Amino acid sequence: MVLDKILSIGGKPGLFKLLTQTRSGFVGESLLDGKRITVGIRSNVSVLSEIAIYTLEEEVPLREVFQKIKDKEGGKKTSISHKVEKIQLEEYFFEILPNYDEDRVYASDIKKIIQWYNILLDNKINDFSDTDDTDDEKVLASSNEEE
Template identity: 50%
Template sequence: MLKKILSISGKPGLYKLVSQGKNMLIVESLLTGKRIPAYAHDKVISVGDIAIFTEGGEAPLPDVMNKIKEKENGGVASVSTKAEDKVLRNYFAEILPDFDRERVYTTDIKKLLGWYNLLVEKGLTDFVEEKAEENLSAEKAE
């Protein structure tokens, strides 16, 4: 599900991929509902392809969002994106205890929580793909 949710550098919020043109993508803002073109020169990245630095490597963003969803019982984050740095970092440490405290900035945590809250408000909470969950369950059973 997060593969079709996009972040566009320099534009606020998240966008849903609607269609593809010859040299552009047609995206719809999750904030306003407006459709706009995203051209080849725009830095567009799928939210499903983003990862958070950890001490042992990287944690995929869908997994991190799923952990927030479990902590918040499917609701919006209990901490505000306007909270103090220390509060945000402590909250994030509860979600991802081994996050790299030097390479993950408070602004990254604010953006992640803002994206999470936006997705929850829009009812887009299937952060981890079904097939991926089935594969993990099969591996654990073996």
């Protein structure tokens, strides 16, 4: 999966691509300007593939939220900016994920999600499908049905 190499680093704007690990941390490349940075092991780092969004029933992986945005926008950038008012952000996100938990998902979170989605699209990262074994099982099951 592509998102397991994309990082959000606390205190740094935008997203970073994991290039290599070092003894004391790792080297990342900014998806905004291409600059490389060395990040220490103590830094607050989140891998996008590990982030989930709270809903009223469960947690939805960020990749699924990105896929819903992609479907809504027809594969293009979002129709709103991450800089719009809080109420507009919440209305937009409600269209994407109608059952998100409004008490635990803040406007700042929605802002980041919209900004990250647009950054990923700018960097031609737009495959948010799940590529684990369950897809292989579905393909195998459908090929068995044809026989």
